[in-house]
Amino acid sequence: MKNISLRPATIEDAQTILAWRNDPISRENSFSSDEISLEEHMRWMQKKLSDETCQMYLMSDGGEDVGQIRIDIIGQVGEISYLIAPKYRGKGYGTDIIEQYEKHADDRLSVLVGLVKSGNEASKRCFEKNSYIRLSGDGTDCYMKLINQ
Ligand SMILES: CC(C)(COP(=O)(O)OP(=O)(O)OC[C@H]1O[C@@H](n2cnc3c(N)ncnc32)[C@H](O)[C@@H]1OP(=O)(O)O)[C@@H](O)C(=O)NCCC(=O)NCCS
Structure with a gap:
């Protein structure tokens, strides 16, 4: 049985997150597919961790880190990566x-969105299973859900 929890990411998580980001499938599903250098990643982590409009969490199961979620906040909209x-x-x-983040969702937010490359079936299913509405674009699917209503 799962024993899941979410905690804010810290700079100590940078190496773990970089390894996950540079995995070939992660690069393929990202909107910028080049491999990320350690230097670039550290600059990016520092910037994101000190940005009030960004929230970053690690999810663990039984003490083992299993994934990362980031929300970039623009007004009442939170974009999920x-x-x-x-x-x-x-x-x-x-x-x-995604379900766990919704339990921690920032009070400022009224909409969550996720932009997914149309070929990323696994991610599309994750949003669909969490009852997001899909708007199809050109090669990108936009998933959205109202929260804090
Ligand atoms: C996308 C990602 C986050 C999905 O996480 P995951 O833990 O593998 O997803 P889940 O196990 O919750 O699976 C969700 C659904 O997708 C399905 N699925 C998983 N891999 C699939 C694949 N390659 N093709 C089609 N469906 C797939 C699962 O069967 C499941 O559906 P079901 O419950 O109806 O059977 C993960 O694959 C990942 O980190 N990919 C690289 C980074 C990425 O793409 N991030 C998202 C950017 S928008």
Whole structure:
């Protein structure tokens, strides 16, 4: 049985997150597919962790880190970016991490959105299983859900 919890990310999580971000499937599903250098990643982490309009969490199961979720806040809209560690994919954690974030969702937010490349079936299913509405675009699907209503 799962024993899931979400905690704010810290700079100590940077190496773990970089390894997950540079996994080939993560790069393929990202809107910028180049491999990320350690230097670039550290600059990005510092900036995101000190940004009041960004929230970043790690999800663990039984003490083991399994994935990361980030929400970039623009007004009342929170844009979700997330990934699951390669060895833990296909076990429901992608679906779980979105559900977990919704329990911690910032009071400022009234809408959550996720932009997904149309070929990323696993991510599309994660949003659908969490009852997001889909708006289809050109090569990108936009998922959205009202929260804090
Ligand atoms: C996308 C991602 C977060 C999904 O996480 P996950 O833990 O593997 O997803 P889940 O186990 O919750 O699976 C969700 C659903 O997708 C399905 N699925 C998983 N992999 C799939 C694949 N390659 N093709 C089609 N469906 C797939 C599962 O069967 C499940 O559906 P079901 O419950 O109806 O059977 C994870 O694969 C990942 O980190 N990918 C790389 C980064 C990424 O794409 N991030 C999202 C950017 S928008």
